[in-house]
Amino acid sequence: MRGSRQAAEQPIDHSKTHSRTNRQESRDHMHKHTSEFDPHLKDPVTKPPLDPHLKALENEAIHIFREVAAEFENPVMLYSIGKDSSVLLHLARKAFYPGRVPFPLLHIDTGWKFPEMIAFRDEMAERFDLDLVVHTNPRGQEEGIGPFSHGSAYHTDVMKTEALRQALDAGKYDAAFGGARRDEEASRAKERIYSFRTPDHKWDPRNQRPELWNIYNGNIRRGESVRAFPLSNWTEVDIWRYIQAENIPLPPLYYAKNRRFVERDGMLMWAEDPRFQPLPGEQIQEGMLRFRTLGCWPLTGGIRSTATTLDEVIAELEIATVSERQGRAIDRDQAGSMEKKKREGYF
């Protein structure tokens, strides 16, 4: 595995440079640079340099962020609170430093997210002085749509895909950043960095614009939009190694903790929400559990794990024999289901 040794050598002690930052400090950040130009005033040795592979990925992502921010009138960043979103947010802050992140973050709340995710989201918005927009589909909320009563596919359609379309239309956003990676899934592997969408948010995978070098075509008509993916070329291992190298804060769900769960359809389902109902014959178990991806808790399978630190999570990952999407109910419905969802406007 590339770089695992290097990753292990990184000291963690300067994590506080970022995690301690609050609203006040982030303004100071800017202030420091606007008034002082002596490099020695800011301790130049805040952390060891990134290895060239991660550095190249970081540079590429920053380039994409800046290009979209400069070319589009009204960009937004999809923020789904997971590890990829956390990396995305960190890169956005880097890209526009010493300025603020110049666009809002949009979270589509289905009402079925882990409470730890919501708490984390609000903490980040506060700490980094972000404009956070939260949207829940009012129709779905009114009709009480959920994964148990209506099935995972319908729930996802209404509470995620439809909700996203509503929020993007309401905000008149002409560009939306997402944290999707090409290594996640076979149809994602085909997607451009600037992924063109029709006015009704459709993706046409058979007619994507050619995308040569790092020259991106941002020409669109009114109503059309672009989804931009700064993390396209990152793998899951890259994400984790970068989180470690940069001390990026993550929701605690990524670390193993004693949690209550049941085994349902081969998936370990979190069972601590009041809306959780055991099926006949189902045993609530208790044990060390963590999550490789985050989403709606009824659709997100946990894994048995003892990894309570980043080092341990990465060590487990490097010997993992199944992919990260394995725990996700939405991808298992049928082959090509992700492509279908994306064509309909799913992120």
Added chain:
Amino acid sequence: MTAPANTAALAEVQDLPEAEAAKAVKDSRPLRLITCGSVDDGKSTLIGRLLWDTKAVKEDQAAALSRDSGKQNDLGLPDFALLLDGLQAEREQGITIDVAYRYFSTDRRSFIVADTPGHEQYTRNMATGASTADLAVLLVDARAGLLEQTRRHATIASLMGIKQFVLAVNKFDLVSYDKSVFDRISHEFKELALSLGVRQITAIPMSALKGENVVYGASTIMPWYDGPTLVQALELATIRTATAGGFRLPVQRVSRPGESFRGYQGTVAGGSIKPGDSVAILPSGMVANVKQIVTFDLVRNAAVAGDAITLVLDRQVDVSRGDMIASLDGQPMTGLGFDAQLVALQPGGIEPGKRYWLKAGSRRQRVVVQPVSQLELSSGKWKPHAETLAMNAIGKVRLSFDELAVFDTYEQNRATGAFILIDPDTNNTVAGGMVTAKRSDLGGIHREGERVLLSLPADLAEELMASEAFAARRDDVDIRRISGQRSNEIFETPD
């Protein structure tokens, strides 16, 4: 904070000699490669097999693969191409339509591979993959040999700056592992490569499906072959570095978070920079010095090609998005006319006289394209061609701008010599191009109502005036004798 970390941090931002910098990064940056060649030659199967044999396929993905495979071959092997052909239309038709990007690694290095479609209709997607690659794996079906599409792909790859080729003579299991077939095809390819100026070639007889000479050798079946497997060849390939040449920073955006800070944000596209260096802002030509290089992590004392930075200058100058900040000595070319090669990517082709958008770096401007010649793939010869360049054509063209454009040649700098053309009617990307030279003549930009100022030696002027065409329109012409120095002054001033 430990002392070793300290030195490491400083080492990174110091101005390393170029050769050393290249050596230091050689193995940890991924090698970018493409597979290309004619339709059905086994490109996706090869990459699928490569992922399989390097253990990059996880258990759940392997289970999905055997579930989806059906009866694809008589060998009882899974259809490895399905690991790549992820779109429904691709699975239905059994072909690749769009480029897929995959990531894998061996003990020695990591790779980003772009599996491109062989079908001629989707050449644009092959070009997409080729534009960023360091190496091309060109596949040939051992039974068919080199086809026109093989030549097209080899040509596009080489035009786009790929200097290293692996020739994979594939489906070797279907020609009884016959050495003479391998010799014939690799000889034929070497001639093609020579005409393209490609010198680094590794030819490998292969069965992508059975995994022979992909990750594992096949010496029992092909004892006569003692060259590397595909993976060995890839591990030995080199990655280009763009640190040579002058400093280039295409300005993406101007950062003004407060009254006293003004920074120019962009990705260094060539060379290196440090505080105190003198730079020119192009196309205006204004001069300033670098005051500071700002990044989120630290104020750096140097930046090199590839770094995404924010540059602060020592004085108030007018810099906006699309400008290029370049080292004062060793500037790129600035002008209204350039020669270029391009690949036409869409059904409408590239029309002479039409005004396109050209995007290069962060700069977008209007351009008129005049085709000059077109490459004939069967002979490898450039044939005069002034009409529309049809889809998939490779042409030499002249670019004429209304406003000054800034380029290096693609040969010198891949980042500042490349451009795309956007059709203003459809907004689609219709061509990918590479600048070959700045043009000093103004041929091909004839437009109604415009005038052209020529400055030529008096004897040549006399000759021209004696011509029939000139004499016929003598009344339309203004002539004045001026000094060489005055002529220079006029032509140096941009209008």
